[in-house]
Amino acid sequence: MNEQVKIDIDRAERTEKLQGMGCKRKRVEDIRFTQGKGSYVDDLKLPGMLFGDFVRSPHAHARIVSIDTSRAKALPGVIAVLTAADLKPLGLHYMPTLAGDVQAVLAEHKVLFQNQEVAFVIAEDRYIASDATELVDVVYEALPCIVDPFKSMLPDAPILREDIQDKMVGAHGPRKHPNHIFEWQIGDRQATDDVFANADVTIKEMLVDHRTHPSPLETCQSLASFDKVKGELTLWGTFQAPHVIRTVVSLISGLPEHKIHVIAPDIGGGFGNKVGAYAGYVCSVVGSIVLGVPVKWVEDRMENLSTTSFARDYHMTTELAATKEGKIIGMRVHVLADHGAFDACADPSKWPAGFMNICTGSYDIPVAYLAVDGVYTNKAPGGVAYRCSFRVTEAVFAIERAIEVLAQKLGMDAAELRIKNFIKAEQFPYHSALGWEYDSGDYHTAMKKAMDAIGYTSLRAEQAEKREAFKRGETRELMGVGISFFTEIVGAGPAKNCDILGIAMFDSAEIRIHPTGSVIARMGTKSQGQGHETTYAQIIATELGIPADDIMIEEGNTDTAPYGLGTYGSRSTPVAGAATAVAARKIKAKAQMIAAHMLEVHEGDLEWDIDRFRVKGLPEKFKTMKEIAWSAYNAPPPNLEPGLEAVNYYEPPNMTYPFGAYFCVMDIDVDTGVAKTRRFYALDDCGTRINPMIIEGQVHGGLTEAFACAMGQEIRYDEMGNVMGASFMDFFLPTAVETPKWETDFTVTPSPHHPIGAKGVGESPHVGGVPCFSNAVNDAYAFLDAGHIQMPHDAWRLWKVGERLGLHG
Ligand code: MCN
Ligand code: CUM
Numbered sequence: 001m002n003e004q005v006k007i008d009i010d011r012a013e014r015t016e017k018l019q020g021m022g023c024k025r026k027r028v029e030d031i032r033f034t035q036g037k038g039s040y041v042d043d044l045k046l047p048g049m050l051f052g053d054f055v056r057s058p059h060a061h062a063r064i065v066s067i068d069t070s071r072a073k074a075l076p077g078v079i080a081v082l083t084a085a086d087l088k089p090l091g092l093h094y095m096p097t098l099a100g101d102v103q104a105v106l107a108e109h110k111v112l113f114q115n116q117e118v119a120f121v122i123a124e125d126r127y128i129a130s131d132a133t134e135l136v137d138v139v140y141e142a143l144p145c146i147v148d149p150f151k152s153m154l155p156d157a158p159i160l161r162e163d164i165q166d167k168m169v170g171a172h173g174p175r176k177h178p179n180h181i182f183e184w185q186i187g188d189r190q191a192t193d194d195v196f197a198n199a200d201v202t203i204k205e206m207l208v209d210h211r212t213h214p215s216p217l218e219t220c221q222s223l224a225s226f227d228k229v230k231g232e233l234t235l236w237g238t239f240q241a242p243h244v245i246r247t248v249v250s251l252i253s254g255l256p257e258h259k260i261h262v263i264a265p266d267i268g269g270g271f272g273n274k275v276g277a278y279a280g281y282v283c284s285v286v287g288s289i290v291l292g293v294p295v296k297w298v299e300d301r302m303e304n305l306s307t308t309s310f311a312r313d314y315h316m317t318t319e320l321a322a323t324k325e326g327k328i329i330g331m332r333v334h335v336l337a338d339h340g341a342f343d344a345c346a347d348p349s350k351w352p353a354g355f356m357n358i359c360t361g362s363y364d365i366p367v368a369y370l371a372v373d374g375v376y377t378n379k380a381p382g383g384v385a386y387r388c389s390f391r392v393t394e395a396v397f398a399i400e401r402a403i404e405v406l407a408q409k410l411g412m413d414a415a416e417l418r419i420k421n422f423i424k425a426e427q428f429p430y431h432s433a434l435g436w437e438y439d440s441g442d443y444h445t446a447m448k449k450a451m452d453a454i455g456y457t458s459l460r461a462e463q464a465e466k467r468e469a470f471k472r473g474e475t476r477e478l479m480g481v482g483i484s485f486f487t488e489i490v491g492a493g494p495a496k497n498c499d500i501l502g503i504a505m506f507d508s509a510e511i512r513i514h515p516t517g518s519v520i521a522r523m524g525t526k527s528q529g530q531g532h533e534t535t536y537a538q539i540i541a542t543e544l545g546i547p548a549d550d551i552m553i554e555e556g557n558t559d560t561a562p563y564g565l566g567t568y569g570s571r572s573t574p575v576a577g578a579a580t581a582v583a584a585r586k587i588k589a590k591a592q593m594i595a596a597h598m599l600e601v602h603e604g605d606l607e608w609d610i611d612r613f614r615v616k617g618l619p620e621k622f623k624t625m626k627e628i629a630w631s632a633y634n635a636p637p638p639n640l641e642p643g644l645e646a647v648n649y650y651e652p653p654n655m656t657y658p659f660g661a662y663f664c665v666m667d668i669d670v671d672t673g674v675a676k677t678r679r680f681y682a683l684d685d686c687g688t689r690i691n692p693m694i695i696e697g698q699v700h701g702g703l704t705e706a707f708a709c710a711m712g713q714e715i716r717y718d719e720m721g722n723v724m725g726a727s728f729m730d731f732f733l734p735t736a737v738e739t740p741k742w743e744t745d746f747t748v749t750p751s752p753h754h755p756i757g758a759k760g761v762g763e764s765p766h767v768g769g770v771p772c773f774s775n776a777v778n779d780a781y782a783f784l785d786a787g788h789i790q791m792p793h794d795a796w797r798l799w800k801v802g803e804r805l806g807l808h809g
Contacts, residue, residue, distance in 0.1 A: 007619075014610045019549065020542030021756065024693035027534045029527075038266040041221040041236050046294040049223070050079055052287055053129035054280070054303070055119035055136045057111035060378040060721020061145035061158065064109055064118070064138060072121055072135040077128035079291060081136060082120040082283060084108035094163075095252055095282055098275075098500060099352065100171020101181070101343035102163070103381060105279045111140070112160055112341035113380050114723050115306045120283040122295055145378040145721040146179070149315060149338035152375035153177040160341060160376045171343075172352040172374075181343050181374035182352045187434050192369035195330035199321035203405045205788050209394045209770075211313040211338070211379070211715045212792075213725075214386040214705075215733060216528070218268025219299035220308050222281045224288040232259045233289070237281060239264040239556075240274045240526055241566025244500055246558045248277050249285065251501075264556035270528030271705070272385030273309050275346040275568050306726040309346070309382030310715055313338035314356075314394040318402045326412050328421045331360055331368040331433070333398060337383070339374050344381035346568070347390055348498040348505060354384055354391030355489050357434035361399035362443050362487045362659060363421040368433040378721045386709075387702055387766035389490050389569050396486045400771035401778070401788070404483075408782055414775075415456060418485050419447055429752075436489060438657045439751050439759075440687070446747045447485060450661035450683045453745060456481075459665060467783050476671050482664035482776025486768035490760035491574025491656045500565060504651060507575035508562035509583045511540060512645040515633040517626035519544075519551040521580065524564010525572040526556045530762055531694045532572060536580050538690050539756065543584035544591075545611030545625045562647055570658075570760030573690065574751075579650035581755040586646035590632075594644075595623040597637035656751045656759035660684040662768045666776040670807045673799030675711065675777060677740035682768070686761035687750045699744050699765040706769025708734050710777075712794040732794070781805070 019025045032038050069081040084106040087093040094102040107118050119136050123129035144158050151157060159165050159178040168175050172182035196202055222237035233255055239245045242264045250257040267274065280297040287295035299308065314335055321330040337353060339345060347354045353372035360368050384390055403421075407414040422443040423430045430438040451457075459481050466479045495504035508524040521540060525532065537551040555561060564576060588608070595613035596603040599621055606613040614622035623631075632644040665679040682699055689695055712732035716724040725731040750757025770791075777793045778786070784805050789798075802808050 011610060018541040018545065018547050018611065020538050021688065021690050023538060023691065025534055025538055025548060025691055027531045027694065029531065029533045040218055040266050040268055041223055041238055042298050044223050044236055046223070046225055049294040049296055050122050050124060050287070050291065051126045051129045052120050052122045052283055052295055052297045053126065053133050054117045055121065055133045055138065056115040057107065057118055057140070058114065059111055059140050059142050060114045061143040061160070062111050062140035063143060064107060064111065065141055066139045067119060068137040069119065071137065072132040075128065075132045075135055077124040078121060078132045079124065080122045080287065082106065082286065087286065090286065092252065092282060092286060095277060097342060097344040099343040099345040099347060100349070103342035103344055105282045110162065113378050114721055115303065115380070117279040120287065122287045122291065147377060147379070147717045147719055147721050149336050149375050149377050152179040152377055160378065179376045181339055181376060183371065183373050184353050185371045186357050187369035188367055189369045191367045192330050192332050195367055196319065196321045196332060199329060200324040201409060202319060202321045203402065203409050204317065204319045205402060205405050207316045207318050207398050207401050207788065208790050209312040209314045209316065209397050210791055212311050212386065212709050212713045213305050213715050213731070214271035214273040214311060215305060215731065216269030216271055216273050219301060219304040220274060220278055220280065221298040222284045223294060223296040224284040225294035226288040226292065228292045232261065233285065234261040234263065235285060236263045236265060238267050238274045240270045240528060240568050242526055242556055242558050243524060243563045244566055245277065247501065247503065253285065262558040264526050267526070267528040271387055272311065272568055274528065275385070276309055276344055276382070278308055301728065302726045305715065305731055306723045307380050309344070309385040310340065310380055311383070311386035311388060312394060313383065316394065316398045318398045320402050320406045322406060322410065326410050326417050326420050328363055328365050331365050333359055333370045335372040337372055337374045338377050338379065339383050340377055340379040340381040342381040343374065345383040347384055348492055348500060349502070350497055351390065355389065356391040356395050358392055358436060358487065358489045359395035359398050360432050360434055361396060362423060362485050364423045364427065365433055370434060379717060387705055387763040389488055389763045389767060390492065392488055392763070393767050393770060396767050397771045400484045400486065401774060404775050404778060405788060413460070414483055415451060418483065419444065422447070437654060438487065439654055439753060440749050441487065441657060441659055442747065442749045443485065443659060446659065446661045446683055446685055449745065449747060450663060450681060454663040454679065454681045476669060478668045478670055478780040480666040480668065480776040480778070480780030482666065482772045482774070482779055484662045484768045484772035484775060486660055486764070488658045488764050488767055489655045490570035490658065490763065491652055492569045492571050493655055494653060495651050503565065505565045506649050506651040507564040507571065507579050508647065508649045509576055509579040510562045510645070510647040511583045511587060513587060513629045515630055517546060517550065517629040519546055520554060521551060522554045522561040523576045523580070524562055525567040525576040527567065530567070530572065530698065531691070535690045535694055536577070539577060539580045540584050543581055544588060562649065570762040573758050573760050574656045574754060575650055575652055577758055578652060578755050579648045582650055583646045583648035586648065587644055590644060591625060591628045593637060593640060594628050594631050598623050598628070598631055653753050656687065656754060658684065658686045658759040658761060658764050660764055660768045662772040664772045664776040666780060668777065668780050668798060670802045673795035673797070673802060675793060675798060679743065680740050681743045681745065682765060683745040683747065684761060684764055685747045685749050686764065687748065687754065687759040688757035689746065689748065690758060695761050696744050698762050700742050702763065702765025703742050703769045704734060704739050706766045707740060707773060708732055710770045710773035710791050710793060712792045714792050
């Protein structure tokens with residue numbers, strides 16, 4: 001074997017040992033998860049711990065005439081019953097929301113949605129607490145309610161929020177009606193109107209992204225323990241953003257922030273449901289402060305589905321203008337956003353409609369205008385949840401459905417229309433009409449790869465034949481080909497436009513190398529299943545040449561982790577992932593000085609080689625990172641402090657813009673409305689890929705949730721404001737039986753501004769998946785002049801489409 005081959009093998013072996021970036025490293029957290037050894041909030045048991053449960057409103061809108069807690073208090077085992085009257089003297093009957101509104105912790109004079117929190121019973125165990133909630137006597141006087149957001153701002157609509165009815169300027173400007181929350185506008189209205197007035201072809205469609213819910217396996221929960229002697233509060237909870245919760249608790253309780261210890265242990269799925277602050281958290285804290293013992297609150301499934309953060313409920317009037325050749329020349333969108341009874345959207349402060357203005361999508365659209373009106377209704381609050389990237393789900397749904405509607409009007413193939421309008425690779429960084437700077441992309445390459453993989457041309461040929469056969473009465477099956485080419489915007493975000501409660505949306509990493517060369521690293525983010533313990537270690541492994549197995553990642557304890565804004569909006573990789581790389585590089589710079597001292601050469605004479613610094617031209621003279629670590633504690637160079645650690649707070653210069661090309665082939669039985677997904681192909685480009693296996697897992701999960709939303713999931717209300725989908729009897733949660741098989745693929749277009757070129761991926765499959773399914777369904781019926789068919793596409797609704805089109809004979 002010649003010398004070079006030996007060197008190559010040695011380097012390959014050393015690289016493999018690291019299990020660094022690009023490696024399909026197995027998820028280290030799964031060892032405990034698959035053995036049932038995870039530690040969740042409900043696993044925590046403290047001495048003397050009590051349990052809280054809510055009395056909830058049966059009405060969607062009603063006046064509270066009286067609350068009598070005496071029967072409940074008399075039940076043995078009941079310790080206390082809190083109502084708004086108890087919280088009011090503490091100033092805690094309302095809490096601030098992340099959207100600049102206030103939300104009732106316990107309802108005072110009125111209830112505004114079904115299952116709203118009215119009283120909090122604290123008892124010796126959960127069952128007693130639950131029994132006692134039925135003994136709290138509340139007298140209500142029902143009021144007319146608003147379920148349809150289009151009726152919110154009618155002149156004679158009942159005023160929902162009497163607490164702010166005189167406040168005609170909200171957190172985001174003037175309010176047009178007492179039930180109006182905000183109007184948000186962006187883009188050049190006049191120029192857009194002019195383009196529409198003169199366009200060859202225009203389309204206009206009301207696209208509804210219906211209300212749904214993330215429904216993580218583990219519901220929202222908290223455990224508060226107040227130490228009266230030390231004046232310290234420890235709060236365990238299902239928090240996607242533990243530091244933000246600490247700050248919020250400090251601001252609303254008046255407890256100094258250093259005396260609040262927030263801990264998010266293992267979390268059984270978040271999906272955006274665990275970003276906001278909930279009444280249950282506040283009540284467990286107040287309960288513990290008042291009683292001096294730990295108080296736990298654990299939501300049940302119905303409470304989770306009907307009260308904590310819902311998703312979507314965007315009613316989007318979407319218009320496109322184009323030339324007759326199919327060049328899109330303008331976009332105009334008006335959104336009516338149903339925010340429920342309180343504006344508790346978890347958006348960055350300046351973005352009341354999230355990043356909805358990414359709605360020009362992957363296309364080079366010269367002018368656009370977007371206006372969003374947020375309104376109150378008698379429904380649960382929330383809105384930003386469920387793999388949404390701050391309303392990018394809605395934005396992508398709007399553009400990807402609209403482009404199909406336009407293709408149909410133009411009589412053009414939907415893939416061809418997309419390709420014709422794509423932003424070209426050489427246009428990046430691309431400035432969109434609605435204000436974003438897309439960092440990088442190569443849409444044409446991705447689209448071509450996807451079309452070849454799915455066999456697009458032959459699918460269309462097969463579809464044409466099937467349509468003819470259907471018309472001849474030879475088959476009762478319709479075939480749809482769904483396409484979605486999405487552009488995401490993740491990694492909130494640059495301080496110039498992203499903050500939460502005034503705190504800039506940076507994130508952080510602290511890396512500490514121990515004398516023996518093993519590592520602990522702590523982040524400001526918090527995994528809920530995304531595999532952070534596995535993947536951050538891979539970044540460090542590659543950057544510092546230390547095996548990932550020697551690196552422990554810790555998140556979720558605000559006492560030990562550096563301040564960070566948490567995990568949502570697929571921001572962990574774009575922001576904390578960048579912080580990790582930068583902190584590692586700081587360590588590496590110091591390590592180089594130590595290595596130079598050890599090898600008695602000048603720093604500039606050293607070069608990095610996988611896991612060591614070696615002397616240029618003398619590869620046999622080297623010091624491994626492990627050796628350097630020992631030296632850092634044992635004999636650091638003179639004038640250099642001992643130790644080897646670094647922290648970085650990373651403020652991203654821009655967002656990252658992942659993208660993808662998705663195709664779905666669907667067969668629908670017109671007589672039953674049953675839709676079968678024959679194939680689903682997803683090509684994702686998230687820049688540099690840290691762990692391809694975790695990415696694939698993220699894509700599988702996100703697509704499964706996209707399938708759920710598009711094909712059946714819904715939080716529906718009847719005209720009385722009764723929530724119809726608040727249990728898994730009614731709310732569609734796909735199992736392995738219904739879930740299609742996923743085909744995944746990728747291209748790699750690194751982010752030019754991210755230290756390792758990585759973009760986020762966690763939400764992409766959901767963002768791209770929902771319109772892909774809906775487009776497949778719509779495409780199946782398109783040749784029958786069905787018009788736009790609204791989601792969700794469950795069998796009952798598709799059967800009704802068949803009825804409406806007279807297909808059932
Ligand atoms: N990753 C990678 N290479 C990339 C990008 C990401 O290997 N180029 C890996 C990351 O290292 C990380 C995972 O993929 O392990 C997701 O990373 P990222 O896209 O940065 O997203 P976050 O970690 O910030 O996760 C948030 C995102 C959101 S907002 C929702 S909602 C969602 C999602 O993640 N909720 C989830 N995926 C989820 N997956 C699980 N299991 N549970 C949830 O609650
Ligand atoms: Cu919008 S759901 Mo995720 O951002 O936690």
